[in-house]
Amino acid sequence: MGKLYSIIRKDYWAGVNSYLKLHIRNMEDMSDLQDKLESLSSVKRANQNNGHFIIYVREPYTIDELEGEVESLLKKYYGSANLNDLKETSVAIESYDKAKTVFDKASLQCNSIDNTRECLDNFRLSLELVLKEVLQNDKSLENQRIPLMRYLEQKEVSSEISALFWHVLDCYSKYQNNHVKHNLDIAENDIPIIIEQTKSMINILTRLERE
Numbered sequence: 001m002g003k004l005y006s007i008i009r010k011d012y013w014a015g016v017n018s019y020l021k022l023h024i025r026n027m028e029d030m031s032d033l034q035d036k037l038e039s040l041s042s043v044k045r046a047n048q049n050n051g052h053f054i055i056y057v058r059e060p061y062t063i064d065e066l067e068g069e070v071e072s073l074l075k076k077y078y079g080s081a082n083l084n085d086l087k088e089t090s091v092a093i094e095s096y097d098k099a100k101t102v103f104d105k106a107s108l109q110c111n112s113i114d115n116t117r118e119c120l121d122n123f124r125l126s127l128e129l130v131l132k133e134v135l136q137n138d139k140s141l142e143n144q145r146i147p148l149m150r151y152l153e154q155k156e157v158s159s160e161i162s163a164l165f166w167h168v169l170d171c172y173s174k175y176q177n178n179h180v181k182h183n184l185d186i187a188e189n190d191i192p193i194i195i196e197q198t199k200s201m202i203n204i205l206t207r208l209e210r211e
Contacts, residue, residue, distance in 0.1 A: 004024070004026070004074075005025065005078070008020070009067060017056070019055055020053075020063075021053070027051060030048060036073060042065050043069070043070075044058035086107040086199065088199075089202055090103055090104055090107065092207075096130055099133070100126075102129065106123045109122065117186065120186070123194065124141070124180065127172075134209055135147040135148060135151055148162075180194075
């Protein structure tokens with residue numbers, strides 16, 4: 001789900017005084033991570049400095065071992081948080097087998113910077129599969145306006161809210177086609193917004209179906 005952290009290595013000859021500079025996107029995570037970082041066996045100390053950590057390696061560990069331990073901790077820390085956040089939507093689409101499979105795959109990919117394009121594309125596909133089943137057609141996202149508007153009208157959703165839903169879906173579809181499809185210009189701050197919008201639209205559709 002975007003780059004939640006970045007690690008810069010500062011290597012010195014023979015490893016003496018080598019350290020990692022760790023930047024965390026969400027400043028609120030800093031205090032929670034302080035104790036977790038200092039509990040790692042390869043960490044000599046982790047100092048907060050102007051919104052980032054300076055993490056020194058403990059002898060006889062190497063800077064490689066330090067980086068590996070820190071990276072493993074961060075993946076586990078953010079992976080658990082994101083998976084819990086996405087679990088509610090995954091549960092909501094349990095009866096949509098194909099959509100759930102793709103959504104869960106995207107959820108596992110969302111913490112990996114290397115899988116950003118595939119992650120966002122799978123979130124799009126999961127939404128598209130839910131829409132196809134709810135609207136009982138095989139249309140792509142960008143071609144769902146008329147069926148969607150009819151469906152929302154049948155569910156007694158106001159015309160203003162129906163128009164809003166379609167506008168969000170239309171912008172979402174255009175972003176996916178213009179940026180994600182060709183892996184071009186995917187801004188870091190776009191990623192969590194796209195994921196949140198995917199969840200929101202899926203949750204709205206499944207809630208309407210349950211009523």
